Amino acid sequence: xxxxxxxxxxxxxxxxxxxxxxxxxxxxxxxxxxxxxxxxxxxxxxxxxxxxxxxxxxxxxxxxxxxxxxxxxxxxxxxxxxxxxxxxxxxxxxxxxxxxxxxxxxxxxxxxxxxxxxxxxxxxxxxxxxxxxxxxxxxxxxxxxxxxxxxxxxxxxxxxxxxxxxxxxxxxxxxxxxxxxxxxxxxxxxxxxxxxxxxxxxxxxxxxxxxxxxxxxxxxxxxxxxxxxxxxxxxxx
Amino acid sequence: xxxxxxxxxxxxxxxxxxxxxxxxxxxxxxxxxxxxxxxxxxxxxxxxxxxxxxxxxxxxxxxxxxxxxxxxxxxxxxxxxxxxxxxxxxxxxxxxxxxxxxxxxxxxxxxxxxxxxxxxxxxxxxxxxxxxxxxxxxxxxxxxxxxxxxxxxxxxxxxxxxxxxxxxxxxxxxxxxxxxxxxxxxxxxxxxxxxxxxxxxxxxxxxxxxxxxxxxxxxxxxxxxxxxxxxxxxxxx
DNA sequence: TTAAAAAGCTGACACATATCAGCTTTTTCA
DNA sequence: TGAAAAAGCTGATATGTGTCAGCTTTTTAA
Numbered sequence: 001x002x003x004x005x006x007x008x009x010x011x012x013x014x015x016x017x018x019x020x021x022x023x024x025x026x027x028x029x030x031x032x033x034x035x036x037x038x039x040x041x042x043x044x045x046x047x048x049x050x051x052x053x054x055x056x057x058x059x060x061x062x063x064x065x066x067x068x069x070x071x072x073x074x075x076x077x078x079x080x081x082x083x084x085x086x087x088x089x090x091x092x093x094x095x096x097x098x099x100x101x102x103x104x105x106x107x108x109x110x111x112x113x114x115x116x117x118x119x120x121x122x123x124x125x126x127x128x129x130x131x132x133x134x135x136x137x138x139x140x141x142x143x144x145x146x147x148x149x150x151x152x153x154x155x156x157x158x159x160x161x162x163x164x165x166x167x168x169x170x171x172x173x174x175x176x177x178x179x180x181x182x183x184x185x186x187x188x189x190x191x192x193x194x195x196x197x198x199x200x201x202x203x204x205x206x207x208x209x210x211x212x213x214x215x216x217x218x219x220x221x222x223x224x225x226x227x228x229x230x231x232x233x234x235x236x237x
Numbered sequence: 238x239x240x241x242x243x244x245x246x247x248x249x250x251x252x253x254x255x256x257x258x259x260x261x262x263x264x265x266x267x268x269x270x271x272x273x274x275x276x277x278x279x280x281x282x283x284x285x286x287x288x289x290x291x292x293x294x295x296x297x298x299x300x301x302x303x304x305x306x307x308x309x310x311x312x313x314x315x316x317x318x319x320x321x322x323x324x325x326x327x328x329x330x331x332x333x334x335x336x337x338x339x340x341x342x343x344x345x346x347x348x349x350x351x352x353x354x355x356x357x358x359x360x361x362x363x364x365x366x367x368x369x370x371x372x373x374x375x376x377x378x379x380x381x382x383x384x385x386x387x388x389x390x391x392x393x394x395x396x397x398x399x400x401x402x403x404x405x406x407x408x409x410x411x412x413x414x415x416x417x418x419x420x421x422x423x424x425x426x427x428x429x430x431x432x433x434x435x436x437x438x439x440x441x442x443x444x445x446x447x448x449x450x451x452x453x454x455x456x457x458x459x460x461x462x463x464x465x466x467x468x469x470x471x472x473x474x
Numbered sequence: 475t476t477a478a479a480a481a482g483c484t485g486a487c488a489c490a491t492a493t494c495a496g497c498t499t500t501t502t503c504a
Numbered sequence: 505t506g507a508a509a510a511a512g513c514t515g516a517t518a519t520g521t522g523t524c525a526g527c528t529t530t531t532t533a534a
Contacts, residue, residue: 069382069383069385069386071386071387071389071390071391072390072391072471073390075390077385077386077389077390079382079385091375091378091379092375092379094371094372094375095372095375095376095378095379096372097375097376097379100378100379100382100383101382124364127361130367130371133371134331134367134370134371134374135331135332135333137371137374137375137378138328138329138331138332138334138374139332139334140378141328141332141337141374141377141378141381142328142329142332142334142337144378144381144382144385145306145316145337145338145381146306146337147385148306148314148316148381148384148385148388148432149306149308149314150308151385151388151389151432152308152314152388152431152432152433153308153309153310153312153314153432154308154309194389195385195388195389195390196389234309
C-alpha cells in the first residue's frame with residue numbers, strides 16, 4: 001500500500017493507450033506524472049470504501065479490481081470488474097458525492113492515484129478529454145440500464161450464462177478445447193456479479209458442466225459452447 | 238405531435254429554473270429558443286424508441302414521461318419517471334449511441350425538442366453547464382448502482398414499499414389523512430417500476446392496504462404510514 | 475349509448491431460488 | 505509442516521413470486 005520506487009510516467013504508460021487519457025497532450029500528462037502516486041496492491045486489499053469522500057481518481061496500470069456495493073443483507077453486488085486503463089472513482093468525484101461503491105483488488109494490481117486538483121485541471125483545460133469522459137459515463141449509464149432490466153426480468157440461469165459469456169469476451173484466451181476465462185473468481189464473487197446466492201452459482205455451474213457448456217481447469221472456467229450459453233442467456237432460449 | 242403556436246421562450250420558462258439550464262446565459266438561451274421545437278403530447282404518445290438515433294434532446298416543460306426498456310419477455314422495466322425541468326435522451330446523444338431506452342408520456346406533457354447542434358454548442362461554449370451536466374450524469378450512475386443492488390438483493394415486497402416511499406417524496410401532496418401520491422400509474426406501470434409481475438403488485442398493494450400502510454383514493458395511492466413502509470423496505474425490517 | 479378494450483382482481487398452482495446445515499477440499503499463514 | 509480458515513460442494517426444505525385462467529370493473533372510443 002506504500003508508494004513504490006518504480007513509478008511509471010504517464011507519457012510512457014502502455015495501459016494509458018487503452019484509457020481515457022489516450023490523446024491527452026504530453027504537457028498535461030507530465031503534470032499528472034508529477035502529481036500522481038504509484039502504488040502496488042495485493043489481492044484482497046481495499047482501494048476505497050463506499051460512503052467515504054473521493055480525494056482523486058484511480059487509474060489502473062495492471063491488475064483487476066472489483067467495484068461493488070454491499071447490500072443490507074451483507075452480500076456484495078459487483079457493479080463491474082475494472083482492468084488496465086480503467087478509471088475508478090471518477091464518477092463519485094465528478095458527482096461531488098461520497099463513493100457510491102467500494103473497490104478491492106481481485107488480481108495483484110499497480111494503480112496510480114491522481115489527486116483531485118490535477119484531474120480536474122486536465123478536465124477543464126482539455127475539452128476533448130472532458131468530452132471523452134462524458135461519453136464514457138453516458139455509455140456506462142446505458143450499460144447499467146441494461147443490467148437493471150436483466151436483473152429484474154431474467155432468471156438466474158440466464159444471467160449466469162450471460163455473465164460467463166461476458167467474462168469470456170473480456171478475459172477469454174483461446175485454447176485447444178474452448179476459451180479459457182483467464183481470471184480467478186471465487187464462486188462467491190461470481191454470485192456477486194450475477195446477483196444471486198453462492199450455492200446457486202455452484203449448482204448451476206456444475207449443471208452447465210454436466211451439459212458440456214463449460215469445463216473447469218483448476219479455478220478457471222473453460223467455455224466450451226458459446227452458442228449454447230447464448231441460447232441459455234436469452235429468454236426461454 | 239405537431240408544433241404548437243404557444244411556444245415558450247427558454248429565457249421565460251419557469252420549468253427551466255429546476256433544470257440543468259438554470260444558470261445558462263440569456264444569449265445561449267436565445268439561441269436555443271430560436272432553434273427548439275415546442276410540442277404538446279397526450280398521454281400514451283411515444284417520444285422515442287429504444288434503438289433509434291437521437292437527433293437532439295427533449296426538455297420537459299410540463300407533464301410526466303416514463304423512460305423504460307423492454308425486456309426480452311416483453312415486460313417494461315421503467316428506468317425513471319421524468320418531470321418538468323428534466324432532460325431526456327441526452328445520455329444517448331452524448332454517448333454517441335442509439336437510445337438505450339424508450340420514452341412515452343404518462344401525463345399530458347409539453348416538451349421542447351432541442352436539436353443536437355444547438356445543445357452541443359451550448360455544451361461546448363458554457364463550461365459550467367457542461368460541468369453541471371457531467372455532475373448530473375454521475376449522480377444518475379450512483380442511483381443506478383443502488384437500483385441494481387436493490388433489484389438483486391431485496392425482495393419484491395421491500396422494493397414495492399421503497400418505490401411507494403420514493404413516489405410519495407416526488408409526487409406526494411399532504412392531505413388530512415396521510416400523503417397522496419398525485420400521479421396516476423397503472424398496476425402494470427408500478428410493476429415496471431419495481432421490476433415484477435402486475436399480479437404481484439396488485440396482491441402486495443392490497444396487503445399493504447389491509448395493514449393500513451396505504452389507502453386508495455380513486456386511482457391514486459395515499460401513504461398512511463411512512464415509517465411502516467420504511468421498515469418494510471429495509472432488509473428484514 | 476353501448477360495445478370493445480383495458481385494467482383490476484382473485485385463486486390455483488408450479489417451481490426457481492434462498493436458506494440452513496453439514497461435510498470435504500483447498501488455501502493460508504504462523 | 506500442520507492447524508485454522510476459506511472455499512467448495514451437496515442435500516433437504518421452505519417459500520416468494522411468476523404464470524395461467526377466469527372473472528369483474530373501469531375506461532375508451534365508435
